Amino acid sequence: MFEAMTYEAILEEMLSRVTNDVDKREGSIIYDALAPCAYELSQNYFNMDNFIDLVFGDTAVAEYLDRVVSDYGIVRKAATKAVRKVTVNREVPIGSRWGLETTTYKIISKLTDNTGEGASGSTGTYSYAAECEQTGEIGNHYSGTLVNIDNINDVNATLTDIITAGEEEENDDNLRSRFYTLVQSPSTSGNAFNYRKWALEVPGVGDAKIYPLWNGNGTVKVMIVDSSLSIDTSLEAKVYEHIEEVRPIGAAVTVTSPASKEIKISAKITLDGTKLLSEVSADFTAAVTEYLKGTIFEAYSISYAKIGSLLLSTRGVADYTDLLLNNGVTNIPIQDTQIPIAGAITLSGVN
Structure with missing residues (x-):
């Protein structure tokens, strides 16, 4: 909003209001008098730009995000x-x-x-x-x-x-996600959005998937993962107890954790000389882990092409051959009660 209000622009505007019969060159009395003021004004405009970001949910951070979401009854989960x-x-x-x-x-x-x-x-x-x-x-x-x-x-x-398991204080991304879940989803009268909201309120829970009527009328299954998007069965009882306290009368609730689907990857790679094989392997493993976490409760298969793209985009890799996912060259299906996890990742260098 105030991008144009730079030090140079403000100083130029201030000097333009001084009559031309006054020496306005750098080092003159009027220049030296106005320059500090222009600098302070530019800093204030810069801060005002940032202050605007701190009062909206999509850009607020730290304590300012806490204050934004508190208006909707949301509190950052404390470390445990x-x-x-x-x-x-x-x-x-x-x-x-x-x-x-x-x-x-x-x-x-x-x-x-x-x-x-x-x-x-x-x-x-x-x-x-x-x-x-x-x-x-x-x-x-x-x-x-x-x-x-x-x-x-x-x-x-x-x-x-x-x-x-001990958990760190809820980070801004997870808190913002819960905020969006509340304000953007029609969670009323014990619908699926309500159950997801209740599950996410429990410290340590990172995401949840709801299965209405999974075992007939009046039944709800809540599948959860922890804040690192991994399986933690110790959270099941806590989520169940919390939902039992807030849910409408009449529903039979089951809280469970997904099963893991291991994704093993192997490939032969040609290095471009900028990184060692061990460094490439570590970077690729981190990229695969991040990709798999992004598919949790969202995708029904792990893309063979996506894994190949991640490998080719890893710094230090010039090319690859013989890429295998679970010893095959096709997408890996993921059932809706499973989450993918990185298994053994084996990269071998070729000349």
Whole structure:
């Protein structure tokens, strides 16, 4: 809107209003007096251009996007803490703290799969749920031997399975997508748009697909993926509980996760000399992963031609031959209850 209001344009306009019998050359008194003012005015016009972007849903970012969507009752999902399984050789107190790498964990409950016997303190195998004290995905990353922070002696503790994955704070793209889902979709009276909206309200859920009347009248299936568009079955119960709280009376709801369809890729490539084979393979794998995520709940096949196009457009690739998807040269069909995931990607160089 204010693109024309540059420093040079403003200064020229200001100098044009000074009579010609006054020295207006650079370095003159009037020039030096007006130049700082013109600069500050150009900065204000630049900020005004940006401020306009910050009040609309398609361009607002960070706290400004929060304020836009809050008018519609939408709140950014907060980061959550991972809950992990900890196995120990004897019982430990609830609330005890443990560390591994840059993370710390607090024991919050005892699990049922324990083989320890006898009085408290006897040896065996005990399992506990431990909550990461750091929020976000960092709590999902590490596994291995834990170090006790509370000076409990003679205990061997190991951090193993993820019970509930930690999630980062909802990013702008996901929040904007939920905003568009609300304002652009006619979600009323418990229709399919409503169920998708309710599913997306649960922290950790990245997308959802709704199957009305999937098992007869009064039935609804909700299929979900997490915020990284991957399968996380631990979210199913949370989504089910939330929908049960808000849905209309009468519907039987089933919440499930899709099955994975592995896409294996192999090809022979000719390098153009700008990148190593390992670098090309890493870049191509990243491009394929991004493409597959974009097809989730949208496409019913993975395009052989698209994969070839991604390979040819990867920096460092001059040409390719013998491209195979799951050992074939055709599109890979994806059922509506499946999502594609990248399997083994094997690129071999040829002279």
